Amino acid sequence: MSDFTSLLARLSCIVFPLVLFRFLRGRHRSSNALPRPPGPKGIPILGNLLQLPPSRLWEKAVEWGKEHGDIIYLENVGKPMLILNSYDDAKELLANRSAIYSSRPHLTMAVDLEKWDWFTTFVPYGDLFRKHRAYQNRFINSLETLNVANVQLSETHAMLKGFLDNPGDYASYVNRLPGAVIMMNLYGHRVERDRDDPFVKLGITAVRYAGDSEGYFFLEFLPWLKYIPEWFPFVEFHRVAKEARQISHALRYELYEIIKKKIAKGSAKESMTSLYLAENTREDGSVEDEADFCASIAMLLIGAVDTSVTATMTFVLGMLKNPEAQKRAQSEIDRVTGGDRLPTFEDAENLPFVNAICEEALRYAGITPFTPAHLSTEDDVYKGYHIPAGTMVLANTWAVAFDADRYVDPFAFRPDRWLSEKEMQKAQGVRARDYAFGYGRRICPGQPWAEQLIFIAIASILAAFNIEAAVDENGKPIPPNEDYHPSFVRSLGPSKCKITPRSQKMVSLIEGAAEAI
Numbered sequence: 001m002s003d004f005t006s007l008l009a010r011l012s013c014i015v016f017p018l019v020l021f022r023f024l025r026g027r028h029r030s031s032n033a034l035p036r037p038p039g040p041k042g043i044p045i046l047g048n049l050l051q052l053p054p055s056r057l058w059e060k061a062v063e064w065g066k067e068h069g070d071i072i073y074l075e076n077v078g079k080p081m082l083i084l085n086s087y088d089d090a091k092e093l094l095a096n097r098s099a100i101y102s103s104r105p106h107l108t109m110a111v112d113l114e115k116w117d118w119f120t121t122f123v124p125y126g127d128l129f130r131k132h133r134a135y136q137n138r139f140i141n142s143l144e145t146l147n148v149a150n151v152q153l154s155e156t157h158a159m160l161k162g163f164l165d166n167p168g169d170y171a172s173y174v175n176r177l178p179g180a181v182i183m184m185n186l187y188g189h190r191v192e193r194d195r196d197d198p199f200v201k202l203g204i205t206a207v208r209y210a211g212d213s214e215g216y217f218f219l220e221f222l223p224w225l226k227y228i229p230e231w232f233p234f235v236e237f238h239r240v241a242k243e244a245r246q247i248s249h250a251l252r253y254e255l256y257e258i259i260k261k262k263i264a265k266g267s268a269k270e271s272m273t274s275l276y277l278a279e280n281t282r283e284d285g286s287v288e289d290e291a292d293f294c295a296s297i298a299m300l301l302i303g304a305v306d307t308s309v310t311a312t313m314t315f316v317l318g319m320l321k322n323p324e325a326q327k328r329a330q331s332e333i334d335r336v337t338g339g340d341r342l343p344t345f346e347d348a349e350n351l352p353f354v355n356a357i358c359e360e361a362l363r364y365a366g367i368t369p370f371t372p373a374h375l376s377t378e379d380d381v382y383k384g385y386h387i388p389a390g391t392m393v394l395a396n397t398w399a400v401a402f403d404a405d406r407y408v409d410p411f412a413f414r415p416d417r418w419l420s421e422k423e424m425q426k427a428q429g430v431r432a433r434d435y436a437f438g439y440g441r442r443i444c445p446g447q448p449w450a451e452q453l454i455f456i457a458i459a460s461i462l463a464a465f466n467i468e469a470a471v472d473e474n475g476k477p478i479p480p481n482e483d484y485h486p487s488f489v490r491s492l493g494p495s496k497c498k499i500t501p502r503s504q505k506m507v508s509l510i511e512g513a514a515e516a517i
Protein backbone atom coordinates (compact mmCIF):
# COMPACT_ATOMS: atom_id res chain seq x y z
CA MET A 1 0.00 0.00 0.00
CA SER A 2 1.40 3.44 -0.87
CA ASP A 3 1.92 5.95 1.93
CA PHE A 4 -0.48 8.25 0.21
CA THR A 5 -3.28 5.73 0.16
CA SER A 6 -2.68 4.93 3.78
CA LEU A 7 -2.75 8.60 4.74
CA LEU A 8 -5.86 9.12 2.68
CA ALA A 9 -7.50 6.17 4.37
CA ARG A 10 -6.78 7.49 7.81
CA LEU A 11 -7.73 11.09 7.13
CA SER A 12 -10.82 10.45 5.14
CA CYS A 13 -12.39 8.34 7.82
CA ILE A 14 -12.16 11.25 10.23
CA VAL A 15 -14.25 13.44 7.98
CA PHE A 16 -16.64 10.88 6.66
CA PRO A 17 -19.99 11.48 8.35
CA LEU A 18 -21.47 8.06 7.76
CA VAL A 19 -18.70 6.49 9.76
CA LEU A 20 -19.34 8.89 12.58
CA PHE A 21 -23.01 8.04 12.51
CA ARG A 22 -22.31 4.31 12.72
CA PHE A 23 -19.93 4.86 15.58
CA LEU A 24 -22.44 6.85 17.61
CA ARG A 25 -25.17 4.36 16.90
CA GLY A 26 -22.91 1.47 17.98
CA ARG A 27 -22.09 3.18 21.27
CA HIS A 28 -25.70 3.84 22.03
CA ARG A 29 -26.68 0.21 21.48
CA SER A 30 -23.84 -1.25 23.48
CA SER A 31 -24.64 0.86 26.56
CA ASN A 32 -27.68 -1.34 27.24
CA ALA A 33 -25.97 -4.66 26.63
CA LEU A 34 -23.60 -6.95 28.49
CA PRO A 35 -19.98 -5.87 28.21
CA ARG A 36 -17.99 -6.75 25.13
CA PRO A 37 -14.98 -9.02 25.76
CA PRO A 38 -11.81 -7.21 26.86
CA GLY A 39 -9.25 -5.87 24.43
CA PRO A 40 -6.84 -3.05 23.80
CA LYS A 41 -8.34 0.38 24.18
CA GLY A 42 -8.96 2.09 20.87
CA ILE A 43 -9.45 5.70 19.92
CA PRO A 44 -12.71 7.42 19.01
CA ILE A 45 -14.17 6.54 15.62
CA LEU A 46 -11.22 4.51 14.33
CA GLY A 47 -11.28 2.20 17.33
CA ASN A 48 -8.34 -0.21 17.14
CA LEU A 49 -7.67 0.25 13.43
CA LEU A 50 -4.29 1.94 13.86
CA GLN A 51 -3.15 -0.73 16.32
CA LEU A 52 -3.41 -3.54 13.76
CA PRO A 53 0.11 -4.39 12.56
CA PRO A 54 0.59 -4.78 8.78
CA SER A 55 1.47 -8.47 9.30
CA ARG A 56 1.80 -11.16 12.02
CA LEU A 57 -1.36 -10.04 13.78
CA TRP A 58 -1.37 -13.52 15.38
CA GLU A 59 1.82 -12.67 17.30
CA LYS A 60 0.48 -9.28 18.34
CA ALA A 61 -2.66 -11.05 19.59
CA VAL A 62 -0.54 -13.26 21.85
CA GLU A 63 0.99 -10.10 23.31
CA TRP A 64 -2.48 -8.58 23.83
CA GLY A 65 -3.60 -11.86 25.38
CA LYS A 66 -1.08 -11.46 28.23
CA GLU A 67 -2.93 -8.34 29.32
CA HIS A 68 -6.53 -9.05 28.31
CA GLY A 69 -6.90 -12.85 28.39
CA ASP A 70 -7.57 -15.39 25.67
CA ILE A 71 -10.59 -13.67 24.13
CA ILE A 72 -9.65 -10.33 22.60
CA TYR A 73 -12.21 -7.91 21.29
CA LEU A 74 -11.36 -5.15 18.84
CA GLU A 75 -13.47 -2.65 17.00
CA ASN A 76 -12.26 -1.18 13.76
CA VAL A 77 -14.31 1.79 12.59
CA GLY A 78 -17.30 0.27 14.36
CA LYS A 79 -16.77 -3.25 12.96
CA PRO A 80 -16.42 -5.87 15.68
CA MET A 81 -13.56 -8.38 15.58
CA LEU A 82 -12.83 -11.20 18.01
CA ILE A 83 -9.52 -13.04 18.28
CA LEU A 84 -9.55 -16.39 20.05
CA ASN A 85 -6.12 -17.32 21.40
CA SER A 86 -7.20 -20.58 23.03
CA TYR A 87 -8.29 -23.87 21.53
CA ASP A 88 -11.19 -24.30 23.96
CA ASP A 89 -12.79 -20.98 23.03
CA ALA A 90 -12.28 -21.57 19.31
CA LYS A 91 -13.84 -25.02 19.59
CA GLU A 92 -16.77 -23.79 21.66
CA LEU A 93 -17.66 -20.89 19.38
CA LEU A 94 -16.65 -22.10 15.91
CA ALA A 95 -17.48 -25.80 16.27
CA ASN A 96 -20.06 -26.26 19.06
CA ARG A 97 -21.94 -23.09 18.10
CA SER A 98 -21.22 -23.40 14.41
CA ALA A 99 -24.88 -22.79 13.53
CA ILE A 100 -24.20 -19.09 14.13
CA TYR A 101 -20.41 -18.81 13.56
CA SER A 102 -20.02 -20.29 10.08
CA SER A 103 -20.40 -17.43 7.69
CA ARG A 104 -17.60 -15.36 6.19
CA PRO A 105 -17.13 -11.59 6.16
CA HIS A 106 -17.67 -9.80 2.89
CA LEU A 107 -14.22 -8.63 1.79
CA THR A 108 -13.92 -5.49 -0.27
CA MET A 109 -10.51 -6.15 -1.81
CA ALA A 110 -10.77 -9.92 -2.27
CA VAL A 111 -14.42 -10.16 -3.30
CA ASP A 112 -15.54 -6.81 -4.76
CA LEU A 113 -12.32 -5.75 -6.44
CA GLU A 114 -10.33 -8.93 -7.11
CA LYS A 115 -13.39 -11.10 -7.84
CA TRP A 116 -12.45 -14.07 -5.71
CA ASP A 117 -16.16 -14.25 -4.91
CA TRP A 118 -16.17 -17.89 -6.06
CA PHE A 119 -13.52 -18.98 -3.53
CA THR A 120 -15.26 -21.33 -1.09
CA THR A 121 -13.31 -19.60 1.69
CA PHE A 122 -15.06 -16.30 0.89
CA VAL A 123 -18.55 -17.70 0.25
CA PRO A 124 -21.01 -16.81 3.07
CA TYR A 125 -22.85 -19.61 4.83
CA GLY A 126 -25.86 -20.64 2.76
CA ASP A 127 -26.92 -22.55 -0.34
CA LEU A 128 -23.88 -21.76 -2.48
CA PHE A 129 -21.55 -22.84 0.32
CA ARG A 130 -23.46 -26.11 0.73
CA LYS A 131 -23.31 -26.73 -3.00
CA HIS A 132 -19.50 -26.25 -3.06
CA ARG A 133 -19.15 -28.59 -0.12
CA ALA A 134 -21.26 -31.26 -1.78
CA TYR A 135 -19.05 -31.25 -4.90
CA GLN A 136 -15.87 -31.13 -2.87
CA ASN A 137 -16.81 -33.79 -0.35
CA ARG A 138 -17.93 -36.26 -2.94
CA PHE A 139 -14.42 -36.51 -4.35
CA ILE A 140 -12.03 -35.29 -1.72
CA ASN A 141 -13.51 -36.75 1.44
CA SER A 142 -14.01 -40.19 -0.04
CA LEU A 143 -10.55 -40.77 -1.37
CA GLU A 144 -11.48 -44.08 -3.00
CA THR A 145 -13.64 -42.37 -5.67
CA LEU A 146 -10.62 -41.30 -7.68
CA ASN A 147 -8.14 -43.75 -6.28
CA VAL A 148 -6.28 -40.84 -4.75
CA ALA A 149 -3.88 -43.14 -2.88
CA ASN A 150 -2.37 -44.50 -6.11
CA VAL A 151 -1.75 -41.04 -7.48
CA GLN A 152 -0.28 -39.85 -4.18
CA LEU A 153 2.04 -42.84 -4.01
CA SER A 154 3.33 -42.59 -7.57
CA GLU A 155 3.86 -38.82 -7.38
CA THR A 156 5.70 -39.33 -4.07
CA HIS A 157 7.99 -41.74 -5.91
CA ALA A 158 8.53 -39.06 -8.56
CA MET A 159 9.55 -36.71 -5.73
CA LEU A 160 12.05 -39.29 -4.40
CA LYS A 161 13.55 -39.59 -7.89
CA GLY A 162 13.98 -35.82 -7.92
CA PHE A 163 15.77 -35.95 -4.53
CA LEU A 164 18.05 -38.66 -5.94
CA ASP A 165 18.94 -36.83 -9.15
CA ASN A 166 19.16 -33.35 -7.80
CA PRO A 167 19.24 -33.24 -3.97
CA GLY A 168 20.27 -29.58 -3.86
CA ASP A 169 16.94 -28.71 -5.44
CA TYR A 170 14.83 -30.76 -3.02
CA ALA A 171 12.44 -27.88 -2.38
CA SER A 172 11.26 -27.83 -5.99
CA TYR A 173 10.26 -31.53 -5.79
CA VAL A 174 8.46 -30.97 -2.49
CA ASN A 175 6.69 -28.02 -4.09
CA ARG A 176 5.66 -30.04 -7.11
CA LEU A 177 4.08 -32.95 -5.22
CA PRO A 178 0.63 -31.71 -4.06
CA GLY A 179 0.04 -29.79 -7.29
CA ALA A 180 0.80 -32.90 -9.36
CA VAL A 181 -1.58 -35.06 -7.32
CA ILE A 182 -4.45 -32.60 -7.19
CA MET A 183 -4.21 -31.78 -10.92
CA MET A 184 -4.60 -35.46 -11.73
CA ASN A 185 -7.50 -35.83 -9.26
CA LEU A 186 -9.38 -32.75 -10.42
CA TYR A 187 -8.68 -32.62 -14.13
CA GLY A 188 -6.81 -35.79 -15.14
CA HIS A 189 -3.97 -33.42 -16.06
CA ARG A 190 -0.43 -34.81 -15.82
CA VAL A 191 2.14 -32.40 -14.42
CA GLU A 192 5.47 -33.00 -16.16
CA ARG A 193 8.34 -33.96 -13.90
CA ASP A 194 10.97 -31.52 -15.00
CA ARG A 195 8.94 -28.56 -16.08
CA ASP A 196 7.02 -25.87 -14.24
CA ASP A 197 3.36 -26.55 -14.85
CA PRO A 198 1.54 -23.35 -15.91
CA PHE A 199 -1.68 -24.36 -14.12
CA VAL A 200 0.00 -25.25 -10.84
CA LYS A 201 1.85 -21.94 -11.12
CA LEU A 202 -1.48 -20.21 -11.68
CA GLY A 203 -2.83 -21.86 -8.51
CA ILE A 204 0.17 -20.73 -6.46
CA THR A 205 -0.10 -17.19 -7.85
CA ALA A 206 -3.80 -17.14 -6.98
CA VAL A 207 -3.08 -18.14 -3.37
CA ARG A 208 -0.57 -15.30 -3.19
CA TYR A 209 -2.94 -12.69 -4.55
CA ALA A 210 -5.86 -13.83 -2.42
CA GLY A 211 -3.62 -14.00 0.68
CA ASP A 212 -2.04 -10.62 0.02
CA SER A 213 -5.49 -9.03 -0.27
CA GLU A 214 -5.40 -9.02 3.56
CA GLY A 215 -2.70 -6.36 3.34
CA TYR A 216 -5.39 -3.96 2.06
CA PHE A 217 -7.37 -4.32 5.28
CA PHE A 218 -8.07 -0.58 5.36
CA LEU A 219 -10.54 -1.24 2.53
CA GLU A 220 -12.49 -3.59 4.76
CA PHE A 221 -13.07 -0.87 7.28
CA LEU A 222 -13.37 2.00 4.79
CA PRO A 223 -15.00 0.18 1.87
CA TRP A 224 -16.10 3.37 0.13
CA LEU A 225 -12.43 3.93 -0.75
CA LYS A 226 -12.93 1.39 -3.53
CA TYR A 227 -14.76 4.12 -5.47
CA ILE A 228 -11.61 6.22 -5.77
CA PRO A 229 -11.09 6.29 -9.54
CA GLU A 230 -8.37 4.13 -11.04
CA TRP A 231 -6.56 7.13 -12.53
CA PHE A 232 -6.14 8.70 -9.07
CA PRO A 233 -2.40 9.13 -8.42
CA PHE A 234 -0.62 6.68 -6.08
CA VAL A 235 -3.61 4.40 -5.72
CA GLU A 236 -2.05 0.97 -5.98
CA PHE A 237 -4.91 -1.33 -5.04
CA HIS A 238 -6.76 -0.89 -8.33
CA ARG A 239 -3.73 -2.11 -10.31
CA VAL A 240 -3.32 -5.16 -8.05
CA ALA A 241 -7.05 -5.89 -8.24
CA LYS A 242 -6.99 -5.78 -12.04
CA GLU A 243 -4.18 -8.38 -12.18
CA ALA A 244 -6.02 -10.55 -9.66
CA ARG A 245 -9.26 -10.45 -11.67
CA GLN A 246 -7.47 -11.94 -14.69
CA ILE A 247 -5.92 -14.69 -12.57
CA SER A 248 -9.24 -15.41 -10.92
CA HIS A 249 -10.99 -15.90 -14.26
CA ALA A 250 -8.17 -17.99 -15.76
CA LEU A 251 -8.01 -20.28 -12.77
CA ARG A 252 -11.70 -20.94 -12.66
CA TYR A 253 -12.25 -21.63 -16.37
CA GLU A 254 -9.09 -22.12 -18.46
CA LEU A 255 -7.93 -25.57 -17.47
CA TYR A 256 -11.50 -26.76 -17.22
CA GLU A 257 -12.16 -25.72 -20.83
CA ILE A 258 -9.01 -27.50 -22.06
CA ILE A 259 -9.98 -30.67 -20.21
CA LYS A 260 -13.53 -30.49 -21.51
CA LYS A 261 -12.21 -30.57 -25.07
CA LYS A 262 -9.90 -33.48 -24.26
CA ILE A 263 -12.79 -35.37 -22.71
CA ALA A 264 -14.92 -34.77 -25.78
CA LYS A 265 -12.11 -36.30 -27.88
CA GLY A 266 -11.86 -39.23 -25.46
CA SER A 267 -8.22 -38.48 -24.64
CA ALA A 268 -8.54 -37.47 -20.97
CA LYS A 269 -7.81 -39.54 -17.88
CA GLU A 270 -10.55 -40.17 -15.32
CA SER A 271 -10.91 -37.24 -12.93
CA MET A 272 -13.42 -35.29 -10.91
CA THR A 273 -14.18 -33.27 -14.06
CA SER A 274 -14.63 -36.27 -16.36
CA LEU A 275 -16.97 -37.98 -13.88
CA TYR A 276 -18.96 -34.79 -13.41
CA LEU A 277 -19.29 -34.18 -17.14
CA ALA A 278 -20.34 -37.77 -17.77
CA GLU A 279 -23.21 -37.35 -15.33
CA ASN A 280 -24.19 -33.74 -16.04
CA THR A 281 -23.85 -33.01 -19.74
CA ARG A 282 -27.25 -32.33 -21.27
CA GLU A 283 -28.32 -33.53 -24.69
CA ASP A 284 -27.60 -30.14 -26.24
CA GLY A 285 -24.02 -30.30 -24.94
CA SER A 286 -24.48 -27.72 -22.18
CA VAL A 287 -23.43 -28.65 -18.66
CA GLU A 288 -25.57 -28.47 -15.54
CA ASP A 289 -24.39 -25.92 -12.97
CA GLU A 290 -21.08 -25.53 -14.76
CA ALA A 291 -19.87 -22.25 -13.25
CA ASP A 292 -20.29 -23.43 -9.64
CA PHE A 293 -18.76 -26.81 -10.37
CA CYS A 294 -15.71 -25.08 -11.94
CA ALA A 295 -15.44 -22.85 -8.88
CA SER A 296 -15.62 -25.60 -6.31
CA ILE A 297 -12.92 -27.69 -7.96
CA ALA A 298 -10.61 -24.77 -8.73
CA MET A 299 -10.89 -24.00 -5.01
CA LEU A 300 -9.58 -27.49 -4.24
CA LEU A 301 -6.53 -26.69 -6.33
CA ILE A 302 -6.02 -23.50 -4.31
CA GLY A 303 -6.48 -25.35 -1.01
CA ALA A 304 -4.08 -28.14 -1.93
CA VAL A 305 -1.31 -26.54 -3.86
CA ASP A 306 0.86 -25.10 -1.12
CA THR A 307 -0.46 -26.05 2.33
CA SER A 308 1.04 -29.57 2.38
CA VAL A 309 4.29 -28.14 0.97
CA THR A 310 4.76 -26.09 4.15
CA ALA A 311 4.22 -29.23 6.24
CA THR A 312 6.81 -31.23 4.26
CA MET A 313 9.35 -28.39 4.23
CA THR A 314 8.85 -28.12 8.00
CA PHE A 315 9.53 -31.84 8.30
CA VAL A 316 12.94 -31.36 6.57
CA LEU A 317 13.65 -28.47 8.95
CA GLY A 318 12.61 -30.69 11.87
CA MET A 319 15.05 -33.43 10.82
CA LEU A 320 17.86 -30.88 10.71
CA LYS A 321 16.95 -29.60 14.16
CA ASN A 322 16.43 -33.03 15.67
CA PRO A 323 18.68 -35.69 14.06
CA GLU A 324 17.83 -38.17 16.84
CA ALA A 325 14.19 -38.15 15.77
CA GLN A 326 15.27 -38.94 12.21
CA LYS A 327 17.29 -41.98 13.33
CA ARG A 328 14.45 -43.24 15.51
CA ALA A 329 11.91 -42.92 12.68
CA GLN A 330 14.23 -44.69 10.22
CA SER A 331 14.72 -47.64 12.60
CA GLU A 332 10.94 -47.83 13.03
CA ILE A 333 10.42 -47.91 9.25
CA ASP A 334 13.18 -50.50 8.74
CA ARG A 335 11.54 -52.76 11.32
CA VAL A 336 8.26 -52.62 9.38
CA THR A 337 9.56 -52.78 5.78
CA GLY A 338 12.68 -54.84 6.43
CA GLY A 339 14.58 -52.03 4.69
CA ASP A 340 13.97 -53.62 1.31
CA ARG A 341 10.87 -51.84 0.08
CA LEU A 342 9.44 -48.33 0.09
CA PRO A 343 6.63 -47.58 2.59
CA THR A 344 2.96 -47.88 1.66
CA PHE A 345 -0.21 -46.44 3.19
CA GLU A 346 -0.89 -49.77 4.89
CA ASP A 347 2.26 -49.27 6.98
CA ALA A 348 0.82 -46.19 8.69
CA GLU A 349 -0.75 -48.05 11.60
CA ASN A 350 2.60 -49.64 12.45
CA LEU A 351 4.58 -46.42 12.38
CA PRO A 352 3.55 -44.42 15.47
CA PHE A 353 6.75 -42.38 15.59
CA VAL A 354 6.52 -41.43 11.90
CA ASN A 355 2.93 -40.37 12.55
CA ALA A 356 4.19 -38.29 15.49
CA ILE A 357 6.66 -36.57 13.14
CA CYS A 358 3.79 -35.74 10.75
CA GLU A 359 1.78 -34.30 13.63
CA GLU A 360 4.73 -32.27 14.88
CA ALA A 361 5.36 -30.92 11.36
CA LEU A 362 1.72 -29.81 11.22
CA ARG A 363 1.98 -28.07 14.60
CA TYR A 364 5.37 -26.47 14.07
CA ALA A 365 4.54 -25.25 10.56
CA GLY A 366 1.60 -23.11 11.76
CA ILE A 367 0.43 -23.30 8.15
CA THR A 368 -2.57 -21.02 8.48
CA PRO A 369 -1.65 -19.00 11.59
CA PHE A 370 -5.16 -17.59 11.67
CA THR A 371 -8.10 -19.69 10.58
CA PRO A 372 -9.73 -17.62 7.83
CA ALA A 373 -12.24 -15.28 9.48
CA HIS A 374 -15.62 -16.75 10.42
CA LEU A 375 -18.54 -14.34 10.75
CA SER A 376 -21.20 -14.57 13.43
CA THR A 377 -24.74 -14.25 12.12
CA GLU A 378 -26.62 -13.78 15.43
CA ASP A 379 -25.99 -11.98 18.71
CA ASP A 380 -24.43 -14.33 21.26
CA VAL A 381 -23.40 -14.38 24.92
CA TYR A 382 -20.18 -16.14 25.89
CA LYS A 383 -18.51 -16.20 29.31
CA GLY A 384 -20.68 -13.23 30.34
CA TYR A 385 -19.75 -11.15 27.30
CA HIS A 386 -21.95 -9.94 24.49
CA ILE A 387 -20.75 -10.89 21.01
CA PRO A 388 -22.76 -8.95 18.44
CA ALA A 389 -23.99 -10.48 15.19
CA GLY A 390 -21.62 -9.54 12.40
CA THR A 391 -18.45 -10.11 14.45
CA MET A 392 -15.45 -11.28 12.48
CA VAL A 393 -13.93 -14.16 14.46
CA LEU A 394 -10.30 -15.22 14.05
CA ALA A 395 -9.07 -18.43 15.68
CA ASN A 396 -5.39 -17.95 16.47
CA THR A 397 -3.94 -21.31 15.46
CA TRP A 398 -0.42 -19.99 15.92
CA ALA A 399 -1.14 -19.13 19.58
CA VAL A 400 -2.59 -22.61 20.20
CA ALA A 401 0.30 -24.42 18.48
CA PHE A 402 2.93 -22.57 20.51
CA ASP A 403 1.02 -22.43 23.80
CA ALA A 404 3.50 -23.22 26.58
CA ASP A 405 0.63 -24.05 28.98
CA ARG A 406 -0.33 -26.88 26.68
CA TYR A 407 2.93 -28.02 25.07
CA VAL A 408 6.29 -28.54 26.76
CA ASP A 409 9.02 -26.50 25.05
CA PRO A 410 6.69 -25.44 22.21
CA PHE A 411 9.40 -23.87 20.05
CA ALA A 412 11.34 -27.15 19.85
CA PHE A 413 10.65 -29.74 17.15
CA ARG A 414 9.88 -32.73 19.41
CA PRO A 415 7.72 -35.46 17.83
CA ASP A 416 7.88 -37.58 20.99
CA ARG A 417 5.52 -35.11 22.71
CA TRP A 418 2.63 -36.82 20.87
CA LEU A 419 3.56 -40.23 22.28
CA SER A 420 4.09 -39.19 25.90
CA GLU A 421 1.05 -39.84 28.07
CA LYS A 422 2.18 -37.19 30.56
CA GLU A 423 2.61 -34.54 27.88
CA MET A 424 -0.68 -35.42 26.23
CA GLN A 425 -2.35 -34.99 29.61
CA LYS A 426 -0.85 -31.50 29.87
CA ALA A 427 -2.08 -30.86 26.32
CA GLN A 428 -5.55 -32.11 27.42
CA GLY A 429 -5.42 -34.51 24.50
CA VAL A 430 -5.45 -31.69 21.94
CA ARG A 431 -3.55 -32.71 18.83
CA ALA A 432 -2.31 -30.50 15.99
CA ARG A 433 -4.81 -32.10 13.62
CA ASP A 434 -7.62 -30.86 15.90
CA TYR A 435 -6.91 -27.19 15.11
CA ALA A 436 -4.65 -26.99 12.02
CA PHE A 437 -7.61 -27.54 9.68
CA GLY A 438 -10.06 -25.12 11.28
CA TYR A 439 -13.40 -25.72 12.94
CA GLY A 440 -17.04 -26.69 12.65
CA ARG A 441 -18.98 -26.42 9.42
CA ARG A 442 -16.10 -24.58 7.71
CA ILE A 443 -13.48 -27.18 8.61
CA CYS A 444 -11.06 -27.88 5.77
CA PRO A 445 -12.60 -30.44 3.39
CA GLY A 446 -9.08 -31.44 2.25
CA GLN A 447 -7.97 -32.74 5.66
CA PRO A 448 -8.02 -36.49 4.84
CA TRP A 449 -6.36 -35.87 1.47
CA ALA A 450 -3.64 -33.72 3.06
CA GLU A 451 -2.94 -36.00 6.04
CA GLN A 452 -2.59 -38.99 3.77
CA LEU A 453 -0.21 -37.18 1.41
CA ILE A 454 1.90 -35.75 4.22
CA PHE A 455 2.24 -39.22 5.75
CA ILE A 456 3.38 -40.95 2.57
CA ALA A 457 5.74 -38.12 1.59
CA ILE A 458 7.42 -38.04 5.01
CA ALA A 459 7.58 -41.83 5.49
CA SER A 460 9.07 -42.27 2.00
CA ILE A 461 11.73 -39.59 2.42
CA LEU A 462 12.72 -41.05 5.79
CA ALA A 463 12.91 -44.58 4.39
CA ALA A 464 15.09 -43.57 1.48
CA PHE A 465 17.30 -40.64 2.50
CA ASN A 466 19.44 -39.19 5.26
CA ILE A 467 19.02 -35.47 5.79
CA GLU A 468 21.98 -33.72 7.40
CA ALA A 469 23.10 -30.14 7.88
CA ALA A 470 25.56 -28.86 5.27
CA VAL A 471 28.85 -27.53 6.65
CA ASP A 472 30.58 -24.23 5.95
CA GLU A 473 34.22 -23.77 4.87
CA ASN A 474 35.34 -24.22 8.51
CA GLY A 475 33.50 -27.51 8.81
CA LYS A 476 30.79 -26.01 11.04
CA PRO A 477 27.16 -27.06 10.45
CA ILE A 478 25.13 -24.35 8.69
CA PRO A 479 22.01 -23.51 10.73
CA PRO A 480 18.78 -24.42 8.93
CA ASN A 481 16.44 -21.84 7.45
CA GLU A 482 13.60 -21.14 9.86
CA ASP A 483 12.42 -17.95 8.26
CA TYR A 484 8.76 -18.59 7.47
CA HIS A 485 7.11 -16.12 5.12
CA PRO A 486 4.34 -14.59 7.25
CA SER A 487 1.24 -14.78 5.11
CA PHE A 488 -2.27 -16.18 5.20
CA VAL A 489 -0.59 -19.53 4.33
CA ARG A 490 2.93 -19.56 5.81
CA SER A 491 5.68 -20.87 3.57
CA LEU A 492 9.26 -21.95 4.20
CA GLY A 493 12.20 -21.89 1.80
CA PRO A 494 14.91 -24.57 1.65
CA SER A 495 17.82 -25.03 4.06
CA LYS A 496 21.37 -25.73 2.99
CA CYS A 497 21.61 -29.45 3.68
CA LYS A 498 22.93 -32.81 2.43
CA ILE A 499 20.34 -35.32 1.26
CA THR A 500 21.88 -38.70 0.52
CA PRO A 501 20.33 -42.12 -0.22
CA ARG A 502 20.50 -44.47 2.75
CA SER A 503 21.64 -47.47 0.69
CA GLN A 504 22.24 -48.77 -2.81
CA LYS A 505 19.10 -50.85 -2.32
CA MET A 506 17.07 -47.64 -1.87
CA VAL A 507 18.60 -46.17 -5.03
CA SER A 508 17.43 -49.13 -7.10
CA LEU A 509 13.98 -49.14 -5.44
CA ILE A 510 13.51 -45.48 -6.32
CA GLU A 511 14.77 -45.99 -9.89
CA GLY A 512 12.39 -48.92 -10.30
CA ALA A 513 9.40 -47.05 -8.82
CA ALA A 514 10.09 -44.02 -11.02
CA GLU A 515 10.22 -46.14 -14.17
CA ALA A 516 6.82 -47.59 -13.33
CA ILE A 517 5.15 -44.15 -13.26
Ligand code: HEM
Nearest residue numbers: 120121300303304307308367368437438439442444446450
Ligand atom coordinates in the same frame (compact mmCIF):
# COMPACT_ATOMS: atom_id res chain seq x y z
C1 HEM B 1 -1.84 -29.33 5.61
C2 HEM B 1 -2.73 -28.99 4.72
C3 HEM B 1 -3.90 -28.06 4.96
C4 HEM B 1 -4.16 -27.20 5.99
C5 HEM B 1 -3.32 -26.93 7.23
C6 HEM B 1 -5.44 -26.58 5.71
C7 HEM B 1 -6.06 -25.66 6.54
C8 HEM B 1 -7.30 -25.10 6.28
C9 HEM B 1 -7.98 -24.19 7.17
C10 HEM B 1 -7.47 -23.72 8.53
C11 HEM B 1 -9.15 -23.84 6.59
C12 HEM B 1 -10.22 -22.92 7.15
C13 HEM B 1 -11.16 -23.68 8.04
C14 HEM B 1 -12.06 -22.77 8.83
O1 HEM B 1 -12.40 -21.69 8.35
O2 HEM B 1 -12.44 -23.10 9.96
C15 HEM B 1 -9.20 -24.51 5.31
C16 HEM B 1 -10.22 -24.36 4.40
C17 HEM B 1 -10.26 -25.00 3.18
N1 HEM B 1 -9.36 -25.92 2.71
FE1 HEM B 1 -7.71 -26.56 3.64
N2 HEM B 1 -5.92 -27.05 4.52
C18 HEM B 1 -5.01 -27.96 4.04
C19 HEM B 1 -5.13 -28.68 2.87
C20 HEM B 1 -6.16 -28.60 1.99
C21 HEM B 1 -6.30 -29.42 0.81
C22 HEM B 1 -5.34 -30.52 0.41
C23 HEM B 1 -7.46 -29.02 0.19
C24 HEM B 1 -8.08 -29.56 -1.07
C25 HEM B 1 -7.85 -30.74 -1.57
C26 HEM B 1 -8.04 -27.95 0.98
C27 HEM B 1 -9.20 -27.28 0.67
C28 HEM B 1 -9.79 -26.34 1.48
C29 HEM B 1 -11.04 -25.65 1.14
C30 HEM B 1 -11.86 -25.83 -0.12
C31 HEM B 1 -11.32 -24.79 2.21
C32 HEM B 1 -12.47 -23.80 2.34
C33 HEM B 1 -13.51 -24.29 3.31
C34 HEM B 1 -14.60 -23.30 3.61
O3 HEM B 1 -14.41 -22.09 3.55
O4 HEM B 1 -15.69 -23.73 3.94
N3 HEM B 1 -7.23 -27.73 2.05
N4 HEM B 1 -8.07 -25.28 5.15
